[in-house]
Amino acid sequence: MAVEYGSRLKFIAPFALMALMLTLLPVSAQYGVSSMVLHVYEDGYVRVDLSIVPDNYTSQVEVPLLGEHVENVIVTDEGGNPLDFSEEHGKLVIYTGMSSLVNVSYYTPDLTSKAGIVWTLNVSSEVPFTVVLPQNAVVVDLSDIPEEIAGNSITMPPGNQSISYTITGIGTSPQAPGESEGSPNVYALMAVLLLAGGLVGLTYAFRRKSTGFDREMPTREEFEGKLANLDLNDDEKRALLYLFDRGGKASQAEVREAIGLPKTTAWRMFKRLERKGLVKILKGKKENWVELRF
Structure with a gap:
């Protein structure tokens, strides 16, 4: 009897193990990272844009x-359709x-810290990632050799990285520790120089106010390069390029007709672009307008 019972256990054990693995499969479902882009803002907030590709037959994934x-x-x-999720x-x-690609976007203030006038972004990632710094940022230190730099x-x-x-x-800066009152304040000198340059810049900005850009308009090639670093679908890229070609501002109806989108689809697209901080929707009396914001 003991031999017969042991034989049955040997026969049943593989099936029990397989059943256990199938039970645990949804919990350990995997995915691949298509891209991760971190957009850093001047106030230290970071927008995380993550695109992942779920494995076949995966109906649920857990994303840290x-x-x-x-x-x-x-x-x-x-397709830009919202998916159900929970934060746990x-x-x-x-x-x-049945999604073949999942796009995740959120904002967090936890990735940056500031000491004096220097900001530091700290990120731990198992995959390469792209950081888009503010236009007026100057890099002073990198934890590793970048894979690519474009503007x-x-x-x-991958790894524990910092920028x-x-x-x-x-701006004004307090006196640095150990700095005597009679010594030159480097920050004060910088502020004077920046003030002089800022006055010239403000004059130029007022002249360009009607274009929809807050700074000098890049070339079309430079703008296309920026779009290539963003997680956007073809319709969104075409819409942003159309706005660029129109001087940074156009009516929603004009953009919609130019790229051939139904009204509802275009409305959802403009909302997505606004949430990502790429455009601003301006409400008019008869129709809404869209303005580039980056």
């Missing part, structure tokens, strides 16, 4: 959040359904 405090979480499929213990549980966009390799930078602008 990069910050403890997150805001305005948006999860959509490859520092991660997003996303119900992917204010830096692609870093230190300063924001050029008008």
